[in-house]
Amino acid sequence: MNLGKNFKGFLIAIEGIDGCGKSSLSENLISELNNLGFETVKTKEPGATPLGQYLRDILQNRTFDIDDKAEFLLFAADRAQHMHQVVIPALQSNKIVISDRMADSSVAYQGYARGLNIDIINKINDWATNSIKPDLTIYLKIDYQTAISRVKHRYNKNEQELTHFEKEKEEFFKKVITGFDNIFKIKDKDKVLIIDGTQNQNTIILQTLEHILDKIKIKKKLNE
Numbered sequence: 554m555n556l557g558k559n560f561k562g563f564l565i566a567i568e569g570i571d572g573c574g575k576s577s578l579s580e581n582l583i584s585e586l587n588n589l590g591f592e593t594v595k596t597k598e599p600g601a602t603p604l605g606q607y608l609r610d611i612l613q614n615r616t617f618d619i620d621d622k623a624e625f626l627l628f629a630a631d632r633a634q635h636m637h638q639v640v641i642p643a644l645q646s647n648k649i650v651i652s653d654r655m656a657d658s659s660v661a662y663q664g665y666a667r668g669l670n671i672d673i674i675n676k677i678n679d680w681a682t683n684s685i686k687p688d689l690t691i692y693l694k695i696d697y698q699t700a701i702s703r704v705k706h707r708y709n710k711n712e713q714e715l716t717h718f719e720k721e722k723e724e725f726f727k728k729v730i731t732g733f734d735n736i737f738k739i740k741d742k743d744k745v746l747i748i749d750g751t752q753n754q755n756t757i758i759l760q761t762l763e764h765i766l767d768k769i770k771i772k773k774k775l776n777e
């Protein structure tokens with residue numbers, strides 16, 4: 554689809570706790586947008602680059618202690634490489650980029666849940682991303698019980714090990730949920746779409762797709 558020569562791509566982040574439905578929504582939106590003729594890139598944090606795959610493995614399957622600050626800096630390293638190697642080139646070629654998690658995940662998990670200083674996390678995130686922020690963030694809001702039962706079901710189906718984060722206790726995830734709720738309460742309302750993640754997948758796709766198409770139209774007009 555020709556979006557006009559000045560359109561500098563459109564960046565969408567999908568955020569929420571483990572099991573809220575980010576990966577499924579990301580796949581579904583990419584396929585809907587491709588069917589409509591848009592050029593898209595599906596990506597994620599952590600692990601979208603060769604460096605990121607190493608970092609993701611260390612973070613998810615660690616067999617040794619990692620200090621909370623070191624943990625954040627590993628996510629930030631993944632983020633810097635992701636922006637440099639995947640996100641910026643795709644936006645420069647006017648693509649629609651959908652990322653399963655971005656910088657707000659560090660604010661929720663390492664800031665609100667681990668207790669690291671949120672101003673410092675925001676500063677390092679800003680530096681790592683060259684201040685590039687999503688045009689739209691979709692927050693899939695869900696309660697802990699629904700999310701964890703989905704994660705356990707996925708784990709049984711694929712016979713995978715639970716990751717380091719998935720093994721965290723309810724108390725940890727409650728803090729992550731409070732974190733996301735606060736982050737999106739104070740963000741520019743125009744750039745956030747809060748969706749009830751307990752709804753069925755088709756309803757979620759319809760609600761998000763319609764919103765994305767509106768926002769893309771607005772950005773394109775502003776760029777003409």
Ligand SMILES: Nc1ncnc2c1ncn2[C@@H]1O[C@H](COP(=O)(O)OP(=O)(O)O)[C@@H](O)[C@H]1O
Nearest residue numbers: 571572573574575576577578703707752753754
């Ligand atoms: N809206 C939904 N309703 C019910 N189950 C869902 C929904 N979205 C995703 N799932 C299922 O829940 C599990 C976790 O979804 P997933 O997309 O992998 O979540 P995340 O990427 O946020 O961890 C998967 O087995 C998926 O098929």
Ligand SMILES: Cc1cn([C@H]2C[C@H](O)[C@@H](COP(=O)(O)OP(=O)(O)O)O2)c(=O)[nH]c1=O
Nearest residue numbers: 570571572598599628654658659662718719
């Ligand atoms: C990007 C990011 C992820 N994480 C955590 C959340 C997830 O448990 C884990 C990997 O993310 P992910 O693979 O998206 O897990 P899931 O699909 O189960 O939601 O890393 C952070 O703690 N900080 C971050 O900055």
